[in-house]
Amino acid sequence: MSRIFPLPVRHDHPHHHRRQGHSVPQLPLLLLLLLALTFVSVPSGAVRFVLRDTTPVCFVEEVDDATRVVSGEYTRTGANTNVPATIIVSDPSGNEISNSPLAPGAHAFTAPVSNGMVGPYLICVQVAQRGWVAPQTGSDAIVLDFNADQSSRTAVKPEVPVTRQRIDGMEVFTFRDFGGQQKDMLRPAEYIHGVEKALNILDTLVEETKDEIDHLMGRFARMRRTSESTYTRIWAFGILTATVMIGVTWLQFRFLKSTLRHKKLV
Numbered sequence: 485m486s487r488i489f490p491l492p493v494r495h496d497h498p499h500h501h502r503r504q505g506h507s508v509p510q511l512p513l514l515l516l517l518l519l520a521l522t523f524v525s526v527p528s529g530a531v532r533f534v535l536r537d538t539t540p541v542c543f544v545e546e547v548d549d550a551t552r553v554v555s556g557e558y559t560r561t562g563a564n565t566n567v568p569a570t571i572i573v574s575d576p577s578g579n580e581i582s583n584s585p586l587a588p589g590a591h592a593f594t595a596p597v598s599n600g601m602v603g604p605y606l607i608c609v610q611v612a613q614r615g616w617v618a619p620q621t622g623s624d625a626i627v628l629d630f631n632a633d634q635s636s637r638t639a640v641k642p643e644v645p646v647t648r649q650r651i652d653g654m655e656v657f658t659f660r661d662f663g664g665q666q667k668d669m670l671r672p673a674e675y676i677h678g679v680e681k682a683l684n685i686l687d688t689l690v691e692e693t694k695d696e697i698d699h700l701m702g703r704f705a706r707m708r709r710t711s712e713s714t715y716t717r718i719w720a721f722g723i724l725t726a727t728v729m730i731g732v733t734w735l736q737f738r739f740l741k742s743t744l745r746h747k748k749l750v
Contacts, residue, residue, distance in 0.1 A: 576603035
């Protein structure tokens with residue numbers, strides 16, 4: 485179960501739009517509401533907050549033994565997209581387990597649940613720029629829409645009165661009250677086992693390919709050594725043949741010369 489409470493409770497919060505002691509004309513207000521509904525569409529199940537200063541807005545996620553991650557989705561709008569803001573997740577002991585920037589646009593965030601650590605996990609959204617305050621006009625404020633369940637956009641559920649509690653003087657309400665539910669965004673163990681099996685098969689194929697390449701390189705090296713040895717023998721045989729031919733020719737000339745001298749022909 486997810487519980488959300490602002491720190492502290494602000495009267496300009498979208499869920500605190502009724503004020504006592506003020507008389508507001510009904511007709512202009514209805515016209516403004518109709519125009520806002522015409523041009524602005526907020527998904528069903530979304531909870532909207534407006535950050536005007538560094539006061540954090542916190543969510544309490546009740547985690548049981550079956551929960552593996554704390555997750556959520558948000559959409560950041562507003563003119564101040566360059567103002568740094570963060571989402572901090574803390575376990576029941578107060579230890580920070582996740583700290584991620586609050587990026588403009590629609591995004592999702594996850595934080596792993598500590599082993600054996602069940603109970604309320606605190607998720608806080610806060611402007612990181614020290615001393616930042618939005619102008620009173622509201623145009624430069626940071627607007628956040630949190631949505632815990634996409635199915636609430638297509639299935640309209642009847643509104644149920646929410647019994648809100650107060651913890652340490654702060655008002656508490658739940659994502660469940662707005663049609664949300666906890667979603668595990670991690671892959672199941674069977675998927676991880678399948679990936680591990682595919683990686684093992686790929687590793688085997690790589691090893692076989694490596695062995696085949698080593699075998700081909702060995703054969704190429706042997707063929708190269710054989711070719712070099714053959715070329716060496718051919719050169720040696722050619723030189724020896726030329727030497728023998730030159731020697732035989734020289735001996736033939738000597739024999740012919742001695743024969744001619746012996747017969748006194750020369």
